[in-house]
Amino acid sequence: SAVISQKPSRDICQRGTSLTIQCQVDSQVTMMFWYRQQPGQSLTLIATANQGSEATYESGFVIDKFPISRPNLTFSTLTVSNMSPEDSSIYLCSAPGNYGYTFGSGTRLTVV
Amino acid sequence: GQQLNQSPQSMFIQEGEDVSMNCTSSSIFNTWLWYKQDPGEGPVLLIALYKAGELTSNGRLTAQFGITRKDSFLNISASIPSDVGIYFCAGRPPGNEKLTFGTGTRLTIIP
Numbered sequence: 001s002a003v004i005s006q007k008p009s010r011d012i013c014q015r016g017t018s019l020t021i022q023c024q025v026d027s028q029v030t031m032m033f034w035y036r037q038q039p040g041q042s043l044t045l046i047a048t049a050n051q052g053s054e055a056t057y058e059s060g061f062v063i064d065k066f067p068i069s070r071p072n073l074t075f076s077t078l079t080v081s082n083m084s085p086e087d088s089s090i091y092l093c094s095a096p097g098n099y100g101y102t103f104g105s106g107t108r109l110t111v112v
Numbered sequence: 113g114q115q116l117n118q119s120p121q122s123m124f125i126q127e128g129e130d131v132s133m134n135c136t137s138s139s140i141f142n143t144w145l146w147y148k149q150d151p152g153e154g155p156v157l158l159i160a161l162y163k164a165g166e167l168t169s170n171g172r173l174t175a176q177f178g179i180t181r182k183d184s185f186l187n188i189s190a191s192i193p194s195d196v197g198i199y200f201c202a203g204r205p206p207g208n209e210k211l212t213f214g215t216g217t218r219l220t221i222i223p
Contacts (some may be wrong), residue, residue, distance in 0.1 A: 001157065009152075031209055042115055042200060043155070043213045092154050094211075100145050101202070101211060103154035 001097035002027050013083055013111050020079045021107045023093035028073035034066070037090040037106070046091075051075045053112030083111045118201055118214030126222050131188040133199060133217040140181040141203035145211070146173075149198045158199075159186070188219075196221050 003026040016038050023032065031050055035043040046066055047055040055068040069077045080087055088111045093104045118135045137145070143162055147155035159170050159183060161177035162202060168175055174187045184203075188195055201214035 006154070033190035033210070042216050045210055048210060096209065100143075100157040102157065103147075106152070106154045108152065 001099050002029060002095050002102045004093060004095060004102055004104040006107060008094055008107055009105060010108040011110070013109065015084050015111055017083055018079055018081045019083065019107075019109060020077050021091055021093070022037040022077050023075070023096050023104050025074045027097075029095040029097075030073070031096060032070065032076045033101075034068060034078045035092045035094065035108075037092060039089070043092065046078070080109065083109075085111045087111050116201055116203060116212055118161070118217055120217060121215065122218040124220045124222055125191055127191060127193060129191050131191055131219060132185060133201075134183060134185040135201035135203070135214045136183040137203060137212075138182070139205060141212075142179050142181075142206050143204035144184040145202040145204075146175050146184070146186045146198045147202060149156040149200065149216075151197075153173070155200055191219075191221060193221055195219060195222070 006026045007022055017108050034046040036046055037043050045058050046061045047057040049055045049070040051069045051070045051073050065081055067079045088108045090104045094101050131152045133154050145160050146158045148158055149155045159168050159175040164177055164181045165179050166177040172189045176185055199217045202211040204211055
């Protein structure tokens with residue numbers, strides 16, 4: 001299965017600022033997925049990132065708040081913009097592999 | 113977004129006991145996946161199931177893809193301390209690459 005390197009692993013940010021999270025996959029993948037995991041909750045899909053086209057966002061998530069880049073088949077970024085304490089969550093990227101879907105180790109974001 | 117019904121929500125067991133958890137859906141899936149998440153980590157894939165009725169083992173773990181394609185279960189035999197964590201099921205519907213996740217089962221081992 002693909003191996004995904006995600007960074008930063010954690011950050012504490014001031015409200016009103018933005019944070020960009022990066023994911024690097026060790027193989028080329030057509031799709032990458034970004035999830036949010038609020039404290040004590042399951043994973044909720046934010047958007048699907050395809051190389052060469054705009055990301056597709058799930059209901060409740062918008063591009064202005066969570067802009068995504070997918071410059072090539074091994075890399076993607078998610079930006080959490082104009083942060084508020086409600087954005088404090090774990091953010092995870094994922095990609096399909098030969099055996100199931102692999103996840104990055106997550107970015108634990110705390111907004112103060 | 114939609115989430116799968118996963119039960120139980122939490123389990124408190126003694127070391128050596130067997131564990132069983134399941135996920136159900138109102139719609140069919142083509143793939144069922146079972147993940148374990150430790151604190152501060154991303155989910156790690158345990159077992160992937162691709163065919164209705166499929167029964168797959170990974171060491172002490174066994175999972176089955178329900179015949180109706182609307183459910184799956186995960187069993188853990190002879191639990192050990194490192195089994196502690198949160199287990200998630202995830203399903204992939206036909207014609208869709210996106211996963212839907214279960215609500216999670218938190219496993220705690222009582223000393």
